[in-house]
Amino acid sequence: MLTSGEKASDIVREKLLVNGGTAVIPLQKGDFCTITSTDNGRAFTSDKLNRHNFKYEFSVFDVVVDLLKKSPQRKAKKGNAHGKGDKVGYGRCTADTVVGTIAIHYFGKKPGESCFDPVFVLAAVLEWAGIAKNGWGYIQLL
Structure with a gap:
């Protein structure tokens, strides 16, 4: 659980x-992903x-x-960033969605651009770290 003044990036990193430096985390659909710390603890990677x-820098969790x-x-x-109409700022990739806010505030994408959708892994990591609930179609801060 995130307390006042704590950063999600620090909790996940620690x-x-x-x-x-490596964890196997359950994904929502029952599969697993492996995340590994890299760059002397400044970033992480995932097999998924x-x-x-x-x-990815850990700051993505703060976003x-x-x-x-x-x-x-x-x-x-x-x-979602998978459909034809799901470009940054449109469809299911708007700024009020997790994928949209990652695209805009982490990757620096502009409206109409395509983006990669890492939310299924990031949501699972946030749940593993005790920061958020990874629900079907949503994420909720604990």
């Missing part, structure tokens, strides 16, 4: 380091996100939590 070839803090009931739709 929990991962306590686990030796480009097979450990793409790094998600900032959205949840501002959302009604501290809950936001996950969204």
Whole structure:
């Protein structure tokens, strides 16, 4: 659980380091993903996100939590970036969704651009860290 003044990025990083830098985390549909700390604890990779070839800074979790803090009931739709109409700012990839806010505030995407959708892994990690509930179609801050 996130307390006042704590950052989600620090909680996830510390929990991962306590686990030796690698953790196997259950995904919502019953599969598992492996996350691994990289860059001396500044970033992480996952086998489900480009097979450990793409790094995410832990700050991506702060972006998600900032959205949840501002959302009604501290809950936001996950969204989607897979459909033809789901470009940044449109369809199911708007700024009030988790995928939309990651695209805009983490990746720096502009309206109409395509983006990668890492939410299924990031939501599972937030639940594993005790920060948020990974619900069907939404994430809610604990």
